Amino acid sequence: MEADYVVVGAGSAGCVVANRLSANPKNRVILLEAGGRDLNPWIHIPVGYFKTIHNPAVDWCYKTEPDPGLNGRSIEWPRGKVLGGSSSLNGLLYVRGQAQDYDRWAQMGNKGWSWDDVLPLFKRAESNERGADEFHGSDGPLSVSNMxxxxxxxxxxxxxxxxxxxxxxxxxxxxxxxxxxxFQLTARNGRRCSAAVAYLNPARKRPNLRIVTHAQVDRVTLENGRCTGVEYTDRGGVVHHVKAAREVILSGGAINSPQLLMLSGIGEAAQLAEHGIEVQADLPGVGKNMQDHxxxxxxxxxxxxxxxxxxxxxxxxxxxxxxxxxxxxxxxxxxxxxxxxxxxxxxxxxxxxxxxxxxxxxxxxxxxxxxxxxxxxxxxxxLRPESKGEIRLKSRNPRAYPAIIPNYxxxxxxxxxxxxxxxxxxxxxxxxxxxxxxxxxxxxxxxxxxxxxxxxxxxxxxxTASIYHPTGTCKMGTDKTAVVDAALRVHGIHGLRVADCSIMPEIVSGNTNAPAIMIGEKCADLILSEVN
Structure with missing residues (x-):
């Protein structure tokens, strides 16, 4: 398979990127999702998260390493493994965070990410039943409603x-x-409005968008410092190579995106050497800077x-x-x-x-x-923890879960x-x-x-327990621990971006689904502005 853009992960940000890029019929887009379709009826009933969380059919069912900060306990970290990603099994709460969160991102050297920059993206994405005003939109794909x-x-x-x-x-x-x-929630007429419902369903029939499920990506392919595509293995064990004529966008989330970078030789050189992975780019910040609520x-x-x-x-x-x-x-x-x-x-x-x-x-x-x-x-x-953990490889096998070390x-x-x-x-x-x-x-x-x-x-x-907001493991910035720049491009690699909550330099002051969707909107704008 070949496309102009290959998006890895059909979660909150990935669905947005796939929709916005494929809106131009000249752009060929392939969206790869490790999980299956969002056919489980409990996904679409708001309270259904009681049935989907911890269900391995739609949840990665991660667990942290025993943590000294939790008196040695290991706790569960559910993440969505289905079209819509975690937006298909989260608690539906629509929270953006504080204006100061984004101004702080901009002050850290990330031009274009201040509150004034991102508020229009939040409004563009939103269809709030209260109507449009200075802070809200009323005609976006993401339905936001009262209880x-x-x-x-x-x-x-x-x-x-x-x-x-x-x-x-x-x-x-x-x-x-x-x-x-x-709270307000991401729902429409009493049904969940996941990123798949909001962004994928309206785009499904586009001939230039191909959605492939049960496609867990094993690595991104690199040639002379440029990302040329990805390899994934299907349910039958067959390996497929997908070529990207322009770019690959990783939207696997704060666990999967850094893991995939490291499996591909992009990360801390010493850690990659432990697993016999050839270093393509020595980026010591990959997997670091992890924060959670x-x-x-x-x-x-x-x-x-x-x-x-x-x-x-x-x-x-x-x-x-x-x-x-x-x-x-x-x-x-x-x-x-x-x-x-x-x-x-x-x-x-x-x-x-x-x-x-x-x-x-x-x-x-x-x-x-x-x-x-x-x-x-x-x-x-x-809301703004100082403690930072990390994601570390346990194996070079893409099917082996990484170590989640929260350091709470x-x-x-x-x-x-x-x-x-x-x-x-x-x-x-x-x-x-x-x-x-x-x-x-x-x-x-x-x-x-x-x-x-x-x-x-x-x-x-x-x-205590996680409230399921892992962020920061592919930090956006300019310092030596940054993984992507302000345009979400991976440092030192051409044709590769990351668009999900892993790019947050600091965790936002609230739930992370709405910011993840905003990040997808921002990524699509950045790509389209460069092409045009």
Whole structure:
């Protein structure tokens, strides 16, 4: 096979790139996806992430290495292995981050990535049911909508947070992120709007776009410092070579993209030598600079029914299902959380440094069902962690998973922030009207003193989990640890770019799906502007 552009990975950014490049009928585009088509019906039902996360048919099912920062625990890192990538099994939450995040990227030498530069891309991508305004678009491919479910317990949380002194914010993607309120989600009429639904489905019939599933790329091919294409192996074990007349764009995500670069001889020379891989470009930053959002999930038992009770019986499940079939409302339309808050742990920070995800249910793990009692969850994560981990090869075999070394809670700022975040959550829970609904502090229990820093930190190390936002492993920049430049071109290699969350020099202050889609829009613009 041969095309002008070969896009590797049909995730949040890859779907965008494939759509935008193939919009010009003169551009031949091939999109390769390691997973299959998004045919599982649970993918398209918002609450279906309870069924798809940890399902090896659509999830890579990664796990981290045991981490000292988590008291030696290894935790799960779900990533999408299906058309749409992680946007087909994420929590659907539409969050852009803070304007300062992108201004900081630009200040680090990445011209064209300031907030003023990227806001038009967010707006172009978006079709917000609230309509267009200074911050939002209304005619883009990505549907953004309000929740189609309300629950008294999450409404009470928002009121309690206001009673605790935090302002209400009707639009955290607007002029300011700070405050408490309710999430918007990437959905249309009660159905998930993944990147595949938004960007691939409208482009499927284009004769110049070819989508190949079950095509896990083994390496990119290089000749005299130029990327000429890729090799992939199909399900039958047959190796295929795909030639790229112009460029290859890697959109495999923060794990797969650096792994593929290293397998192709692009990375830290010493690490490549360990696995007998010939060095094509010595880029020591490949796989480094990894950042993720770590969440502490606090669970409170309630003296009134929550969603836990509704899903516990077959009759309750039937009522939920009938409501969804009848009018596309109710619990089956629920994103990962209903209420949110972007707050400051201390007055010395300029912008919010923690984020809340509040759910009208509780579960030990999103893929393992609700707890057998009435409860709700307050999840709090640090928005801008200082701790940085890495992706390292374990083998030169493309089918062998790399080592994921997150290095969580390895700086004092991160430890201080997670402790204060937990304490803020516990203080909010002690304000009305939540106090009338809570019967027990369950996780952590009331025996954990709020003024005991060490005990709270130890609880966090033993109970926190990823919120599934790995970033930064193919850092954009100009210093010696950078992997791509501001045009997303891999340093030292012609005809090869990376477009996914791995290019973030610093993690954004919020969920990463919307920024990943923006990165895809930006990459397509960069390529098309050079051609034209």
């Amino acid at each position: 189609r479910i309300e629950r008294p317990i999450t409404d009470a949380w928002v009121k309690a947070a206001q009673a605790a002194g935090y302002p209400f914010n009707p639009d955290y993607n607007g002029a300011s992120q700070e405050g408490v309120g309710f 770590l969440q502490a999930r606090l669970v409170y038992k309630c003296n009134e029914p929550t969603l836990n009770d509704e899903v516990r019986s077959l009759w309750g499940q039937a009522k939920i299902g009938l409501r969804y079939v009848a009018n596309r409302t109710g619990p089956m339309t629920m994103a990962a959380s209903l209420a949110t808050g972007f707050l400051k742990t201390r007055e010395t920070v300029e912008t919010p440094d923690i984020q809340f995800h509040v759910q009208p249910l509780s579960a030990e793990n999103p893929g393992k069902g609700a707890d057998p009692f009435s409860a709700f969850t307050m999840s709090v994560c640090q 809670l390895s700086t004092k700022t991160d430890c201080d922030t997670v402790v204060e975040g937990v304490n803020i959550a516990r203080r909010i829970a002690r304000h009305a009207p939540l106090t009338e609904k809570i019967s027990q502090e369950f996780r952590p229990n009331a025996d954990l003193p709020m003024d005991d820093y060490d005990a709270t930190l130890d609880w966090a190390r033993s109970n």
